[in-house]
């Protein structure tokens with residue numbers, strides 16, 4: 399490539415002033431700055447965005463706010479224009495949430511009409527006791543505790559643990575693990591799974607809840623309880639507050655709890671954990687004789703709801719075009735920077751959902767495009783139209799950040815000429831790995847919406863990286879419906895033509911193992927260069943692209959505005 403463009407090319411007039419610089423808007427010259435995009439930049443920033451200390455960038459949580467500030471500082475350093483609320487970088491919005499601050503468990507000993515609270519424990523971030531919740535809603539629950547052995551009826555094998563004392567409206571305490579095979583004998587039908595045991599007890603027997611006696615030692619129980627306690631206050635069921643969307647799932651009338659071996663032993667009148675092990679062994683020996691039997695204990699479960707809403711923010715940075723009239727029009731580049739936060743651990747115990755590909759890759763892709771544009775500007779080049787860099791939050795909880803933006807746009811919708819979305823652009827999927835060719839990018843949108851926009855991206859590809867464009871998902875009738883499954887849809891629904899850049903799903907998708915070391919940096923770099931080149935083509939085109947596919951027009955006409 400020609401290196402001459404990197405020579406200083408300031409055409410600054412003699413006296414200072416913001417209007418004193420004129421820019422060269424040549425497409426050919428601008429396209430060459432795609433070469434400034436390299437894997438070192440991408441790796442450096444992705445390692446920060448996907449770092450454990452950002453705790454998975456969960457919407458409304460600490461890590462997401464750190465990422466937002468990081469993005470703001472990046473654009474501040476580039477000298478871009480903040481386009482958020484009151485000339486800040488941030489567009490704030492509120493979400494309804496179901497949040498539990500804490501769960502209080504009180505165990506009573508009951509004798510006749512007397513009951514005595516023998517233990518109260520609180521489950522909250524950083525504290526836990528003899529119970530922890532594995533599922534349950536925000537409704538308080540209370541009832542007698544019935545011990546039901548292994549919680550299984552297997553009449554073929556003469557096992558009747560759910561028969562005996564009444565289970566309706568009771569807490570049913572059972573051993574967590576099921577002894578399917580003991581000493582080579584099949585004791586319990588292997589088709590009876592833990593899950594169908596649960597639903598039988600809760601639905602058919604109408605129990606209030608299940609207490610699973612942890613099959614781990616107290617030490618391991620404590621470790622698991624500590625891990626779970628950190629998730630208690632995670633907000634759930636988020637929705638946009640200004641849309642007054644209803645809250646779902648608030649009144650789950652049942653719960654499933656883990657109970658410590660020590661508390662279970664106490665309820666069964668046993669002295670210690672080893673007595674409990676012995677009781678389990680003897681239950682296996684007498685598995686046919688056992689029937690459910692009421693204990694002399696009672697449990698009250700009380701969830702305390704948190705504030706019920708939280709605040710999050712999109713980050714908006716603006717790069718003004720050079721043409722005095724066309725600069726009023728803008729291409730919006732969107733990438734969500736939120737992810738799933740801290741959640742259930744995987745096999746390795748990792749609980750941080752780093753989201754390197756989803757969507758650290760798209761986030762850093764936008765930063766790299768911005769950086770290349772800035773280098774072009776410093777050398778005296780600018781495209782005619784403007785670019786808005788829109789980093790949205792709350793994608794993983796239902797595309798809420800892009801929805802908020804599209805209802806509160808900072809560039810009028812009629813001046814928004816197109817949208818590019820980068821969401822998961824750093825990997826390859828098994829479909830292409832198996833076919834033996836991973837030098838591809840999926841384009842979704844484009845010609846199923848606007849043939850002109852599509853041809854601009856195709857031309858940009860031919861002119862720059864020349865990757866294989868895979869249109870596998872690019873069909874309005876594709877069962878995956880990817881044309882409406884990420885943030886571009888909030889532009890598409892307003893008839894703004896879009897292209898979604900995507901490299902596909904993989905085994906680490908929405909798992910703690912979506913980490914930076916799995917990113918294919920060479921390919922990722924080429925995709926970002928393609929996004930940059932496409933950005934130049936669209937912002938510099940003579941005419942803005944029109945939506946011209948009637949089928950797509952029909953779909954968007956059915957969407958309520």
Ligand SMILES: [Zn+2]
Pocket residue numbers: 734756757793821822
């Ligand atoms: Zn995503």
